[in-house]
Amino acid sequence: MPAVSKGDGMRGLAVFISDIRNKSKEAEIKRINKELANIRSKFKGDKALDGYSKKKYVCKLLFIFLLGHDIDFGHMEAVNLLSSNKYTEKQIGYLFISVLVNSNSELIRLINNAIKNDLSSRNPTFMCLALHCIANVGSREMAEAFASEIPRILVADTMDSVKQSAALCLLRLYKTSPDLVLMGEWTSRVVHLLNDQHMFQGVVTAAISLITCLSQKNPDEFKTCVSLAVSRLSRIVSSASTDLQDYTYYFVPAPWLSCKLLRLLQCYPPPEDGAVKGRLVECLETILNKAQEPPKSKKVQHSNAKNAILFEAISLIIHYDEPNLLVRACNQLGQFLQHRETNLRYLALESMCTLASSEFSHEAVKTHIETVINALKTERDVSVRQRAADLLYAMCDRSNAKQIVAEMLSYLETADYSIREEMVLKVAILAEKYAVDYSWYVDTILNLIRIAGDYVSEEVWYRVIQIVINRDDVQGYAAKTVFEALQAPACHENMVKVGGYILGEFGNLIAGDPRSPLVQFNLLHSKFHLCSVPTRALLLSAYIKFINLFPETKVTIQEVLRCDSQIRNSDVELQQRAVEYLKLSSIASTDVLATVLEEMPPFPERESSILAKLKKKKGPGAVSVTELDDSKREGGELNGGGERAADTAAMAASNASTPSPSADLLGIRSSAPMGAAPAAAGSLLVDVFSEAGPAAPAAAVNNDGFLFVCKNNGVLFENQLLQIGIKSEYRQNLRMYLFYGNKTSVQFASFSTTVSCPGELTPQLNVQSKPVEPLVEGGAQIQQVLNIECLSDFSDAPLLNIKFYGGALQNLTLKLPVTINKFFQPTEMTSQDFFQRWKQLSLLGLGSALLDNVDPNPENYVCAGVIQTKGQQVGCLLRLEPNAQAQMYRLTLRCSKESVSKRLCELLSQQF
Amino acid sequence: MGGKMRFLLLFSRQGKLRLQKWFTPLTDREKKKVIRDMMMMVLARPPRTCNFLQWRDLKIVYKRYASLYFCTGLEDQDNELLTLEVLHRYVELLDKYFGNVCELDIIFNFEKAYFILDEFLMGGEILETSRMAVAGSLEEADTLQETMEEYMSRPAY
Numbered sequence A: 001m002p003a004v005s006k007g008d009g010m011r012g013l014a015v016f017i018s019d020i021r022n023k024s025k026e027a028e029i030k031r032i033n034k035e036l037a038n039i040r041s042k043f044k045g046d047k048a049l050d051g052y053s054k055k056k057y058v059c060k061l062l063f064i065f066l067l068g069h070d071i072d073f074g075h076m077e078a079v080n081l082l083s084s085n086k087y088t089e090k091q092i093g094y095l096f097i098s099v100l101v102n103s104n105s106e107l108i109r110l111i112n113n114a115i116k117n118d119l120s121s122r123n124p125t126f127m128c129l130a131l132h133c134i135a136n137v138g139s140r141e142m143a144e145a146f147a148s149e150i151p152r153i154l155v156a157d158t159m160d161s162v163k164q165s166a167a168l169c170l171l172r173l174y175k176t177s178p179d180l181v182l183m184g185e186w187t188s189r190v191v192h193l194l195n196d197q198h199m200f201q202g203v204v205t206a207a208i209s210l211i212t213c214l215s216q217k218n219p220d221e222f223k224t225c226v227s228l229a230v231s232r233l234s235r236i237v238s239s240a241s242t243d244l245q246d247y248t249y250y251f252v253p254a255p256w257l258s259c260k261l262l263r264l265l266q267c268y269p270p271p272e273d274g275a276v277k278g279r280l281v282e283c284l285e286t287i288l289n290k291a292q293e294p295p296k297s298k299k300v301q302h303s304n305a306k307n308a309i310l311f312e313a314i315s316l317i318i319h320y321d322e323p324n325l326l327v328r329a330c331n332q333l334g335q336f337l338q339h340r341e342t343n344l345r346y347l348a349l350e351s352m353c354t355l356a357s358s359e360f361s362h363e364a365v366k367t368h369i370e371t372v373i374n375a376l377k378t379e380r381d382v383s384v385r386q387r388a389a390d391l392l393y394a395m396c397d398r399s400n401a402k403q404i405v406a407e408m409l410s411y412l413e414t415a416d417y418s419i420r421e422e423m424v425l426k427v428a429i430l431a432e433k434y435a436v437d438y439s440w441y442v443d444t445i446l447n448l449i450r451i452a453g454d455y456v457s458e459e460v461w462y463r464v465i466q467i468v469i470n471r472d473d474v475q476g477y478a479a480k481t482v483f484e485a486l487q488a489p490a491c492h493e494n495m496v497k498v499g500g501y502i503l504g505e506f507g508n509l510i511a512g513d514p515r516s517p518l519v520q521f522n523l524l525h526s527k528f529h530l531c532s533v534p535t536r537a538l539l540l541s542a543y544i545k546f547i548n549l550f551p552e553t554k555v556t557i558q559e560v561l562r563c564d565s566q567i568r569n570s571d572v573e574l575q576q577r578a579v580e581y582l583k584l585s586s587i588a589s590t591d592v593l594a595t596v597l598e599e600m601p602p603f604p605e606r607e608s609s610i611l612a613k614l615k616k617k618k619g620p621g622a623v624s625v626t627e628l629d630d631s632k633r634e635g636g637e638l639n640g641g642g643e644r645a646a647d648t649a650a651m652a653a654s655n656a657s658t659p660s661p662s663a664d665l666l667g668i669r670s671s672a673p674m675g676a677a678p679a680a681a682g683s684l685l686v687d688v689f690s691e692a693g694p695a696a697p698a699a700a701v702n703n704d705g706f707l708f709v710c711k712n713n714g715v716l717f718e719n720q721l722l723q724i725g726i727k728s729e730y731r732q733n734l735r736m737y738l739f740y741g742n743k744t745s746v747q748f749a750s751f752s753t754t755v756s757c758p759g760e761l762t763p764q765l766n767v768q769s770k771p772v773e774p775l776v777e778g779g780a781q782i783q784q785v786l787n788i789e790c791l792s793d794f795s796d797a798p799l800l801n802i803k804f805y806g807g808a809l810q811n812l813t814l815k816l817p818v819t820i821n822k823f824f825q826p827t828e829m830t831s832q833d834f835f836q837r838w839k840q841l842s843l844l845g846l847g848s849a850l851l852d853n854v855d856p857n858p859e860n861y862v863c864a865g866v867i868q869t870k871g872q873q874v875g876c877l878l879r880l881e882p883n884a885q886a887q888m889y890r891l892t893l894r895c896s897k898e899s900v901s902k903r904l905c906e907l908l909s910q911q912f
Numbered sequence B: 001m002g003g004k005m006r007f008l009l010l011f012s013r014q015g016k017l018r019l020q021k022w023f024t025p026l027t028d029r030e031k032k033k034v035i036r037d038m039m040m041m042v043l044a045r046p047p048r049t050c051n052f053l054q055w056r057d058l059k060i061v062y063k064r065y066a067s068l069y070f071c072t073g074l075e076d077q078d079n080e081l082l083t084l085e086v087l088h089r090y091v092e093l094l095d096k097y098f099g100n101v102c103e104l105d106i107i108f109n110f111e112k113a114y115f116i117l118d119e120f121l122m123g124g125e126i127l128e129t130s131r132m133a134v135a136g137s138l139e140e141a142d143t144l145q146e147t148m149e150e151y152m153s154r155p156a157y
Helices: A011-020 A025-044 A051-066 A075-082 A087-099 A105-119 A124-137 A140-146 A150-155 A160-176 A184-192 A201-217 A225-237 A255-265 A274-290 A300-320 A323-336 A342-356 A362-366 A369-378 A382-395 A401-412 A417-433 A438-455 A458-470 A472-487 A493-510 A517-528 A533-549 A551-562 A572-587 A590-596 A609-618 A625-639 A645-655 A661-665 A686-690 A692-703 A831-840 A898-909 B028-043 B080-098 B103-108 B110-120 B131-143 B148-152
Strands: A713-718 A722-731 A733-742 A749-756 A765-769 A781-790 A799-806 A808-815 A824-826 A849-851 A861-868 A873-883 A888-895 B005-012 B017-022 B052-055 B058-065 B068-074
Touching: A011 A025, A011 A051, A011 B103, A025 A051, A051 A075, A051 A087, A051 B110, A075 A087, A075 A105, A087 A105, A087 A124, A087 B110, A105 A124, A105 A140, A124 A140, A124 A150, A124 A160, A140 A160, A150 A160, A150 A184, A160 A201, A184 A201, A201 A225, A201 A255, A225 A255, A225 A274, A255 A300, A255 B080, A274 A300, A274 A323, A300 A323, A300 A342, A300 B080, A323 A342, A323 A362, A342 A362, A342 A369, A342 A382, A342 B052, A342 B080, A362 A382, A369 A382, A369 A401, A382 A401, A382 A417, A382 B052, A401 A417, A401 A438, A417 A438, A417 A458, A417 A609, A438 A458, A438 A472, A438 A493, A458 A472, A458 A493, A458 A609, A472 A493, A472 A517, A493 A517, A493 A533, A517 A533, A517 A551, A533 A551, A533 A572, A533 A590, A551 A572, A572 A590, A713 A808, A722 A799, A733 A749, A733 A799, A749 A765, A749 A781, A831 A861, A831 A873, A873 A898, A888 A898, B005 B028, B017 B028, B017 B103, B017 B110, B028 B052, B028 B058, B028 B068, B058 B080, B068 B080, B080 B103, B080 B110, B080 B131, B103 B110, B110 B131
Parallel strands: none
Antiparallel strands: A713 A722, A722 A733, A733 A781, A749 A799, A765 A781, A799 A808, A824 A861, A849 A861, A861 A873, A873 A888, B005 B017, B005 B068, B052 B058, B058 B068
16 A cells, blocks of 8 residues: 555645744744745745645645634635646645535636536546535525535436445535425435445445435335345345455445434334335344354454444344334343443433333343442443443332432432532432422432432422421421421532521421521521621521411511611611511511411422423433423422412512512512522522513513513523523614523524514504614524614514524424504693693503502502604503402503504503 | 534644634634633543533543544533444544544645544544445545645645
């Protein structure tokens, strides 16, 4: 074989590379700058460069770029190389273009031209180069230019290597721009590639990748590939290890093709045709049998290739969920659990996780529990231990929950820091899901906090509180246990939080000697000074609850509240709580106190926020569907009914001490917690609702946007990929800030938004927006500002259309929460004025001013405001008369324009 | 499903990047982040541990050959064991082309390393699994080259 010198002899390049090597960073930069200047002058020079020099300099630029330096020239020279007739020059040109993709449209036009020439050149090597370039760049522009051309090349009478490249190139374009790749008439001919008996294996391998991807989107169109795939697979599986010549890899016949066939079959349900199904089952059995045969080679490549097919077959078996095969697969994986190859142990643990979720193999997986626990304890490799923990989690059920939770807890004491948080979430979920007696649950969570307090996230301790609140049979036990836990001289702050909350609610249940109210209080307060602000805030709330539970502690607690370090605390939240609680305890009668500080009502039923957090950590699919259903069902049992949701919300807000305690405490603004921006301290309990918060409005907003009538910011929309936040303010015009957040780790491409005013809205609203950046990085957020001018009153909502490419083309349309009341200008007026105008007109919050001392009945709310449209100003008066006893209210609106009062009335009545 | 490679990196024990191939579009910042994270994770692994790691939503498959690490990121459903063999096949092809390939060959002939990879993978999918077929087309490409003499007659620098 050729030696190193077989290069194309770019001596200058080799000299340059060896010059750069082993230089200090500084010297490297110096040398590179010198070279860049040299190249620049050559490119700009009067003398036309020959192809060889051009190639050499372009290659140098590429090398410099790959070293991590910026390159901002040379594109044109690279493009020139594309039209060279010399293969190596063309090749370097294409390499440069593929690596340094440029969005200059003039360049793209030239590049596309060169590609077009090469594609039609009938020279297979040139065609392949061009196809590679298209696949490497893979941009939408490339797809636009070539998506219709490539299927033709794929089915044309060309060399196999060209067909292979065409198949994968098309696949690449399909992934970028599925809308541009229209298979239509080509479909049957592409499927036919699987059929051709004499066809080179390589073409089939490439074609299957394409067909697999296409059939995920249009399974029906490609249905005929199933039987073809089965017969191909059957031929390979039954062939001797040498039959397939060069497609045999270390004595394994066509491993790549086999895996791809098995993967393709996973896009479809088991074949309906009995004969095909029989043949396939035979293949799967043969693959399982071969695993038991002695290896044909000691090389790891042999066993890897063989086992790759085996694991792919097991994936298909799991997909078919067929009992006999599942149990066989499980036994095979069981052997791998003890294999000396770490890779196989890792993969066996991983595959078993999936098997554990099938009802047919769940029991079989469970028989390996001791091996898996042993792996968790003894594996040297953290990624294997992580898989063992995952599997324990997946195989857990009522019968083994106590054992598994105990093992996970003991592992936590020595677990790697990188996986502790996830372990904590898992233990918390299992403890909740399989709790038969809740004292075990409470013990487990408190143990978690004790062992790994730093890794116990908010979700975990919120959840234990939700559960204790909802289950009265465990409240006394919980209070007693936290009391004991708090005795420890050093306990984790999360323990103080749980302790403070639970004693504040249920301290009375255990308040005999030796846990008298004052002892309880002193115990809590002894931790106070070591805690962070949010925890102190929570403790202050616990103290005020103590005053209600135990009037005898009132004097002591008031003293604490009154001291300067509280009432004049530099932290606003703490100061406010101290002041308000002190005042509340001094002014309010015991009855009022008892009402305001009543025991927390049960939390409404909801999916555990811990589960949601785990899902977020591991990505979708990590938690299987059956698990979710289970937890919902079981969550229901322990949460009790959710009828008093609104009440709870109001109470939560009261505990969070929002700035106007009187209003919130009485639960009038039941929507307060929804809108409350969860600031660190104020959100302690509001955050418990975070699950209900963003999810519920998103669903409602898509219908009619009523949730945003009285709110100016919040989450407009959220799904797996994207979150859209909104913030609006009124100043002459309505300014709306849209925040598009990419929730995934991959970039969104071709991101674009358009706002439209359909139908009769066109003359009523004038919406201006700046276009957004077309690329949204993974995890990033971009902002868009809309300026909305109201020309005349309106009732429809403008539509926001969002298109982007994130894995697939996404297209969604939302109603923007632009309602007439957003254009309110508040107006101050006296009682006399108000009623005078009231009489003149035929109806708060929502932008108009809330007026005090206007209505003779203090229970009633009256508001006034002017809606500013370009054409006219519409005066509006509003009167809300609640009747607490009858739980009814009367809302009256009077405006100077009838259509406005009608629309406002619709909007408002939806709010109650 | 339909998993495939998202990127392939070659780097040395000293953390020098020798080859980077991206099969999905990423910004330069994202690429740098991936490179940094991969080196940090992979170089820190003790010997004889398994060749698979989880990183964000990707499976990382890596293998060390002499002084070079070959490291790739897979979408969730792809087959780890077979990917190890993709890496091995690439090493074999490099070896066949350069004859006993070493890190220096890849440094000085980086463009060849890219060309060989292109003959073998496209868009993160395996293009040709036969070693003969790949080597054959590389051979053919080389015959298209002008002779050394032709080059030497031109200015080198």
